[in-house]
Amino acid sequence: MNSNYLIELEHVTRLYGTVIGVNDFNAQLKPGAYGLLGPNGAGKSTLLSLLTGQLVPTRGTVRVLGESPRNNSRLMRKIGFCPGYEGLYATTTGLDWVTLLLQLHGVRWRPARERAADCLALVGMSNDMKRPISTYSRGMRQRTKLAQAIAHEPTLLFLDEPFSGLDPIGRAEMTDVLNDWIGLGNSLIIASHVLHEIEALTDSFLLICGGRLLASGTASEVNELLFDSPSEIEVDCAEPYRLASVLMENELAVSASIEQNSHGTDTVRLKTLHAGQLWIQLSGIITKNGFTVTRVKSADDSLQTLFNSLLKIHRGEI
Amino acid sequence: MNSMLAVFRFEMNRILTPGRAFWWVVVAAFPVVIMLLMTNYIQFPPGARVTQQNISTMFTIALYFVAPTISCMLGGLLIAAPAVASELEQHSWVYLAVRPNGLFYLILGKYLVAVVWAASATLVGVTAAVAVADAENQIAAATAMEEQPSVAAHEQQSSRQRDQPYTNATGTLPGIVRSSEVLVAMAGLATLSACSYSALYIMLGTVFHRRAMVLCVAYTAGVELFLGFFPAVINRFTIQYRLRTLLFDWTTQSEQFRQSRVLEFVASDESVFAQIMWLISCIAVFLAITLVSVQVREFTSASETDV
Known part of the structure; x- marks a missing residue:
């Protein structure tokens, strides 16, 4: 089960009926930060759903940190996921929500609450964490989503369009938080269709379109290809x-x-x-x-x- | 256990909204209103000879039907049926799915909430309804006003009135005798009913999450309320049949009702233990199917991705 690779994808294909989400995708990534770059509909979110075990590949194998992610509770302790859509409970406070998600990792209520408050403060939500989520702006919701993803201290973080809805100051702050995160030796896979958002975090890209991996490497390698x-x-x-x-x-x-x-x-x-x-x-x-x-x-x-x-x-x- | 209680506490806080509280009051008030209507508005044809025990049996069966049956069904439908569908619709599912056994705890936590919600509303309703239909108190009060008899004389008179034909008169209809026995029986039935129907609805709502509420209502009407009362072997496969058998075992019916052939068709002659084991088995199977379903099936759709 031990593997030196962060992620291994072997001939991964995922179909939604007759629609192809991911098409014969092959990749082996070593620990580090990677940008998953592609236009809307490229298959980025499908790939993240496969990597987090939400979906099973129609064909091929997916391994994350050397393990199959599907129904793998041990692996779920090591990964954090911030999806592209919101899905937050309107009437709940950000603090209560992050506390619950931490408790699902087996953390008791009091330490979970303290840790949740720390993480929300880290993403700039210290003044608003006790308000109902329905009163949050889109940027605040993005920050809260990031807080829940990092609260249990995973070693690998999957982020799907995390800068969506953030103002320039918010983007800069979140970039700093994520750069600090990477600096601690953690791994990150960030999906976006905006190149410069990813460039601020990493120069390793996976370019996908139509569910296929078109190119991978650094920005200069991609430019060379083009x-x-x-x-x-x-x-x-x-x-x-x-x-x-x-x-x-x-x-x-x-x-x-x-x-x-x-x-x-x-x-x-x-x-x-x-x-x-x-x-x-x-x-x-x-x-x-x-x-x-x-x-x-x-x-x-x-x-x-x-x-x-x-x-x-x-x-x-x- | 900590994770399950965390979901339970979180979900309990979430349902403590004015809207949900209103529905809790409606479910609790339902049996009370029905008992009040029965007590005040049912009239027998002039000259009809009905024993007080017959009336008590009628009130007990009616209370069973509105409280452990309808109230618990309503509670289960409101909380358990949409347990999975609501998470999927608001896209909050994935946050729980990427936690260690998150979906397992989500289902069990929500099931507990549904049981507590349905059982608490029904128990409050049953207690109030029994108080409303408490014939002993009504008879005692009436007798005390008429002749102020001794306690022994009151017991004797109450006992005589139970067995003597009761001729309808104007005014309030005496309701349930042996109210404490009925209350205990109804409490037990409400608890079993809340556990059983919540498990049934959470299973149906998970397996058929796209039409959870419609399917649960259709199943309730078609299977539990129609087939459950159908005098054939098929009714043995319903929760209703088992609960009804327990009702007739735990409460006292009139001699006339006992001698009728109704019980042969609508209740089992097996032991109380068998009925309870049957219900516990049903709950275990329903929850097992639900838990396996959330583990095996994919609930993330193409619409949640960018494809």
């Missing part, structure tokens, strides 16, 4: 037609469209199959041809485009 993938680039230029013509002659762009801006300049939107090559050669072409360029940016820097490209790579379409 270096020569299809992309769109916008260039604000005084001579848009000539620029588009030159780039297409050099086979750096496969299509171009030109838009007139209200402030006088034109924008060339270029579609390329080899973004890396275009970025390398673009400055030379501009200088050589004497173009006046006021702005260059990636037109599709959204995460969804990144995932679409990765999905195409995964399917062998590129």
Whole structure:
């Protein structure tokens, strides 16, 4: 039963009827902090449900800390889970709720209450913990959810969109709490569709889309993977037609469209199959041809485009 | 045990709301209101000869039907039936599911709450209802007003009145005689009924959690209240049959009722011990099915994930 891995997923597939939640997922993660990154509907929450034993894989095996998580009370003592949805009791106070969940770990009422109060204070809820949850803001509920997840001092924490509903100050505070948590040698798996939320905690990513693991590694490794993938680039230029013509002659762009801006300049939107090559050669072409360029940016820097490209790579379409 | 009591205490605090308290009062008041209506508004046809023991038997059966039966059913339906469905609907299920044996303690804690809620409301209701329908007191009060007899004479008169034909008169109808015997019997029946029906409803509500309340009401009407009173072997498989047998064993009925063939069809001739063991077995089976169900089944749906 002993394993050096935090998580082992072998050919894990989970179907909801005919809908695929997770598709032939393979991963072996060593202890540490990982970001589970993917757009909405990617299968992040399904994966977390599999890892916390809420769901059984249709095919494949799931092991967490070397054990199967399904109905495993010993493992449940070692993990904490903060789901993406709320599910808090409206009429109960945050303190009573966290106390109950601690008591379910076998802690007696008084120490459970003291520990619950400490954890709620840690997430910035010391002034509001004795109010009914129905009076909490969304941010307060997120903090309370985090408190219940860490109250029993687990070694592995699963967080599903924990920053949802938090204001910038709240995000910074929660990031600090989680960084401290990681600093204590604990492990963390955080699911989000916002890259910079995860970057503040870890540079190890698992990128998933359509229930598949598309890529894993550090941010620079993922960028390297995307270096020569299809992309769109916008260039604000005084001579848009000539620029588009030159780039297409050099086979750096496969299509171009030109838009007139209200402030006088034109924008060339270029579609390329080899973004890396275009970025390398673009400055030379501009200088050589004497173009006046006021702005260059990636037109599709959204995460969804990144995932679409990765999905195409995964399917062998590129 | 600590975890189960934690759930029990937490859930008891949660149900102490004005809305739930109102329903508790309604359930407790139900048998009292029925007894008051019976005492004040039932009238026999002019000249009908009915013994006081017959009236007492009628009141006892009616009290059994409204208190350990209907009141306990209502209590179980309100608390036990939605035990799992309510957690799933408000998405609070997962917080308990990721605790060591969290669902096990959740079910047992909620079951205890349902039993305490239903049994307490029924016991309060039964006590008040028996007080309302206490024929001994009514007879004693009436006699004292008429002739102020000695205690011995009162006992003799009460005994005579029990056996003599009772001709209806205007005014309050004498209700239950041997009220202390009825009260003890009803308390026992209420406790067994609350335990049995709460276990039944928590099982049905867990196995069929998407339509928990509808199914529990349909089962109650179709099986417990229809088949349970159906004069055939099928009624032996209902909780109602066992409780009814205990009622007839623990209370005294009129001679006329005893001699009728009704008991052959609606009650068992097996011992009290057998009936209680049968009910305890039912409770154990219902709870076991519930606990196995929450361990084996997946209650997390695709709608709770982002797929």
